[in-house]
Amino acid sequence: MTEWHIRYGGRGVMIYWHVEKKAACISSQLKRCSSSEVAAMIEGVLRHCTTLEIEQQYVDSHGQSEVAFAFCYLLGFDLLPRLKALAAQQLARPHPGPLDTYPHLQPILPHQLGADSAAVRRDD
Secondary structure (H helix, E strand, C coil): CCEEECCCCEEECEEEEEECCCCCEEEEEEECCCCCHHHHHHHHHHCCCCCCCCCEEEECHHHCCHHHHHHHHHHCCEEEECCCCHHHCCCCCCCCCCCCCCHHHHHHCCCECCCCCCCECCCC
16 A cells, blocks of 8 residues: 655655544544545544544644635534644735734735725835
8 A cells, every 4th residue: 555655755654643632542544645634634533433522623734725624614623724834824814804903913914905905004
């Protein structure tokens, strides 16, 4: 089942672990290196064979996508990814409103809301 792993530059397999807050493994899956980490994450949440009620799922940046956020919302738990290079990202505002609503995110929020909005930052 081994194959070339593009990220690590060698042959191997991927084992996807689901670990409870106190470091107990509740699910593990042997996957191909090229398989989707999003699919493994959702499968582990649905088939972990415990009585735990999953409320939040933490993943690295490869375990998230727009599709993952949508499915997690529909399945009733929060997807909490660790976003790689967050400081280099530009986030979109979720809705028009006061520009200082998210004071800690100001460095990565756009200074202008959008082409259809006349609101701009007043400190520019």
